[in-house]
């Protein structure tokens with residue numbers, strides 16, 4: 614199946630209120646352009662340098678989402694153009710994003726990454742840390758960032774009961790935090806293997822890579 618057919622197929626399976634982020638990491642610009650030419654305008658990358666290179670080469674009406682772990686010293690390379698940063702997991706990082714956004718006279722939308730997986734390897738904040746951050750004075754002083762939602766990565770497993778439990782946990786966390794922070798709108802959860810389950814559990818933004826572009830080859 615072509616990228617065009619894959620996209621069409623996936624779009625037919627997600628409701629209109631759910632945003633599709635086409636995860637294009639490791640893929641060449643020619644593949645991204647194929648998706649672009651079918652109308653896709655939101656792309657997700659997990660390396661800042663790679664995203665910046667693609668941004669420079671591609672049409673300027675694309676929304677670039679940073680979905681990977683972000684190192685503070687690299688925020689400056691995307692501050693000018695990034696649309697949404699999914700993996701914010703500390704106040705220090707948020708403060709750096711705010712500083713770099715200010716340098717470019719803009720406001721950058723961010724999602725707080727919540728740790729929902731049972732396995733240790735995943736990044737993310739605890740619910741209590743996220744809640745404390747959102748209610749802190751330091752946070753209210755950051756004028757060039759906006760926290761517009763939450764992101765979660767489920768455990769890498771075939772056990773869909775486990776994954777469902779983790780998605781529901783993010784959904785409940787969102788409802789809880791939204792009570793004090795009504796500006797939260799986005800729930801970013803679900804990938805190629807589980808986006809339909811994620812949507813059933815309340816996801817409003819799915820990050821789909823290999824089901825659109827095919828399997829990734831990390832060697833080239």
Ligand SMILES: *Cc1c(COP(=O)(O)O)cnc(C)c1O
Pocket residue numbers: 636638659680681766803804805806820821822823824
């Ligand atoms: C790579 C990646 C995805 C997409 O994964 P697929 O299984 O290829 O759909 C989604 N989210 C994050 C954070 C990723 O790094």
